[in-house]
Amino acid sequence: MxxxxxxxxxxxxxxxxxxxxxxxxxxxxxxxxxxxxxxxxxxxxxxxxxxxxxxxxxxxxxxxxxxxxxxxxxxxxxxxxxxxxxxxxxxxxxxxxxxxxxxxxxxxxxxxxxxxxxxxxxxxxxxxxxxxxxxxxxxxxxxxxxxxxxxxxxxxxxxxxxxxxxxxxxxxxxxxxxxxxxxxxxxxxxxxxxxxxxxxxxxxxxxxxxxxxxxxxATESTVKVRSPQLPVLRNALLHAGVRISDEGEGLVVSGMDSAEIGELAAQHGATLHELSPQRGSLEEAFMQLTGESVEYHTDLEQTAVAEAAELISTGK
Amino acid sequence: MTLLAVERIKLFTTRSPWWSGAIAIALMAAFAGLVAANAPADELTMANTQFGATFGLVVVMVLAALAITTEYRFGTIRATFQAVPNRTSALLAKTGVVAAVAFVIAEIGAFLAWGLANVIKPEANLALNSMADWRNVAGAGLIFALAAVVAVALGTLVRHSAGAIAIVLVYSQVAEPLISQLPSVGPDIYRWLPFNMAQKFLTGDPEVAPQFADGGPPSAALSPWWALAYFAAFAGVLLTIAVATANKRDA
Structure with a gap:
């Protein structure tokens, strides 16, 4: 040992x-x-x-x-x-x-x-x-x-x-x-x-x-939801106290599994177009845990954002 | 004993020691041949036949320094310390093997030089009669071995081939003679410098270097055998510092 x-x-x-x-x-x-x-x-x-x-x-x-x-x-x-x-x-x-x-x-x-x-x-x-x-x-x-x-x-x-x-x-x-x-x-x-x-x-x-x-x-499991009654569903989910984030036309919910979300949607009469559990990849898990401790961060992203902002402000 | 065998395998499974050894011996013999062929028989002294030893010594010190600096260069020193965590034993074994090789090279070179001079000028008085004569020829082995210890120690301290070789050569070949040229105190310091002591052991005092008769650099302060002891102590101190440093440092 x-x-x-x-x-x-x-x-x-x-x-x-x-x-x-x-x-x-x-x-x-x-x-x-x-x-x-x-x-x-x-x-x-x-x-x-x-x-x-x-x-x-x-x-x-x-x-x-x-x-x-x-x-x-x-x-x-x-x-x-x-x-x-x-x-x-x-x-x-x-x-x-x-x-x-x-x-x-x-x-x-x-x-x-x-x-x-x-x-x-x-x-x-x-x-x-x-x-x-x-x-x-x-x-x-x-x-x-x-x-x-x-x-x-x-x-x-x-x-x-x-x-x-x-x-x-x-x-x-x-x-x-x-x-x-x-x-x-x-x-x-x-x-x-x-x-x-x-x-x-x-x-x-x-x-x-x-x-x-x-x-x-490390892999935080999330559920992706798409629905035509998205605002209704969003309110219901917020009320239930879970974390949600917008992603395109849908929501990504963490802290509630797909069964619970489905039942919640049924209670509020929301139609679901998609209800899919998302499993983070290993690399994501690793990045999540060590992300803050990486020694050499690149500032590429910041540079890109700054450049984009400049282009917009100069009206090009 | 095991560690000596390890270092022997390491030294002889690369090519540079073979080349360096051959070059050192060839230089010693070649200078003897050159001197013997050109000097009149009655002026050919024992010291003259060993003129090439200076150059042989330079090559051997380079060999010795490289024996340790290449280990740092290629990372094999880490493999060595991994296999033999007792760094003191590992380094002493290496120093011992390199010194023994230097000794053998010097003896072969010195006697080859002496023999060659005898063959070229049989009428010259080159018999090994006195202790001084023996020191002059066979003594080279001791000086080469101790100089090899100095070079290994410096190589261990510096860890870079170019740096170690530069220090060893500049100090022994340039710095010491230059110090003797310093006004007033120069000659007094020079009398106590280690490579001058080594020279003293080889060539002694009375019959030494006629070219210095016109007030050249003074010979060393001690008698030949004490001069050897002084040179040995110098090598020993350097080696002790080197081993202590290697033990403390990260490999």
């Missing part, structure tokens, strides 16, 4: 990770979700003892990473697939890693086989595509046959084939009963891979729950 308590990292004036506490359960795939710049990579580097926390601590099965003996046997990680010397062959890269944790050379060939790099094992890693580098990184993570695995944005920049491969691989690792902690900024990707979610924004914890719970909780 990975457990973070009050984990904090400050770079000068920026607080990259802010009093973050969470735990990653054993034997499950836990997604680490947050927009770019939310502090996911920094947190992962602190888990691995690469960056020193400004405050708080993070432990793996109760021990700090730097206290682990032959750590590759306990924790495997792929934070950046490009952390390989470009002139060194894939096999040589894995050989020194294996040696450092007293793993036999035969293990190198096993993991190369596992990720399908046997045929290019003696080629220099600098010539690898991103997908191949990613596989080499996963091979390195698996060298010590660890129970805990960390992956930072493993599908980033991969082609669809690569993404499917990684996804299947994660499932396989989880099926083998390993603890997998994987970060992503794509909720849709996490919904396919992770059972548990830890969501952060601007270095702060937003939610820790199962993926299902998160989606249900």
């Amino acid at each position: 990975i457990e973070a308590v009050g984990l904090t990292k400050r770079y000068g004036k920026t607080l990259a990770v802010d009093d973050l506490s969470f735990n990653v359960q054993s034997g499950r795939v836990t997604g680490f979700l947050g927009p770019n710049g939310a502090g996911k990579s920094t947190t992962m580097r602190m888990v691995l003892g690469l960056d020193n926390p400004t405050g708080g601590s993070v432990t793996i099965d109760g021990r700090r990473y730097r206290e682990l003996h032959d750590p590759l046997r306990t924790v495997g990680a792929l934070l950046d697939a490009k952390w390989v010397h470009p002139n060194r062959s894939a096999r040589a890269h894995l050989r020194w890693l294996a040696k450092s944790n007293k793993l036999p050379d035969s293990r190198v060939d096993e993991v190369l086989e596992l990720v399908g790099l046997t045929s290019v094992a003696n080629k220099r890693a600098g010539g690898f595509s991103l997908g191949m580098s990613q596989r080499l990184g996963i091979a390195a993570a698996l060298l010590g046959d660890p129970q805990v695995l960390l992956f930072d944005e493993p599908v980033n920049g991969l082609d669809p084939e690569g993404i499917v491969w990684i996804r299947k691989f994660m499932h396989r690792l989880a099926d083998e009963g390993r603890t997998v902690f994987v970060s992503s900024h794509l909720l849709s990707e996490m919904a396919l891979t992770a059972q548990e979610l830890i969501v952060i924004g601007r270095g702060k914890l937003i939610a820790q729950c199962s993926t299902e719970e998160f989606v249900a909780q």
Whole structure:
């Protein structure tokens, strides 16, 4: 189990990770979700003892990473697939890693086989595509046959084939009963891979729950209503104390399900042309939760509005 | 022991150490050949045959600095610290391997240079009779190894190849001689500078560099073996600072 308590990292004036506490359960795939710049990579580097926390601590099965003996046997990680010397062959890269944790050379060939790099094992890693580098990184993570695995944005920049491969691989690792902690900024990707979610924004914890719970909780369900007697219906709904908003010719109602709205309409003799429950997408849910914590907002929208206003006022 | 093997694999699975080693040895031998071919037999001294060591040393220090800065450049230092969280051991192992390689390069280069001079000018008096002669030839290994430690330490502190190489070369090759040219205090400071001490160990005092007879820069303040100890202490202090810094810093 990975457990973070009050984990904090400050770079000068920026607080990259802010009093973050969470735990990653054993034997499950836990997604680490947050927009770019939310502090996911920094947190992962602190888990691995690469960056020193400004405050708080993070432990793996109760021990700090730097206290682990032959750590590759306990924790495997792929934070950046490009952390390989470009002139060194894939096999040589894995050989020194294996040696450092007293793993036999035969293990190198096993993991190369596992990720399908046997045929290019003696080629220099600098010539690898991103997908191949990613596989080499996963091979390195698996060298010590660890129970805990960390992956930072493993599908980033991969082609669809690569993404499917990684996804299947994660499932396989989880099926083998390993603890997998994987970060992503794509909720849709996490919904396919992770059972548990830890969501952060601007270095702060937003939610820790199962993926299902998160989606249900975050996607606010609304109902779309269209009716020729819209003003009547609107008054009735307002009277019932639900939130409504206009959308084209209809209304979007939140806080009341479609059955209740239908009955309300019947009571007031309003004909309904449409009564459809709307389910927010995962991405919307994610945006809703993390929207306020995205670090780099664009001011494109504001600019566009300002420009439009100017055009109107000058009468063009 | 395991970590030494790790660093050995790392060093020899890239090409630059092989090239640098070959170039350093070739330079040392080539200068010996050049000097031996052109100097009259009775003027050819042991120090003359080792003239190329200065250039060999430059190449070896570049090799040593690159051994650590390329790790920062390509992020493999993070992979290293991930596999070996005890950064002190990891860095000491690397320093040890690089120093050993520097030692071997220097010994091959120095004896090749000495042998070549003997072959070209057999009539010259180039027998290894005195301790001073041995220091001059075999001593190169110790100086190269310690200079490699200095370069690794600076590389660890600076983390950028170009920056580390510039500092190592400008300091050892340009700054020290320039300091000796400072008015009044220059020579006194120069007598205590580490690379001047290293030179003192190699060439000693009495038979040293006749070109400096006309009031050139003074030789170092200590006797040859103390000069070596001084240079070793300098390397040790730098390495300690570098390791302590690497332990505190984010990788």
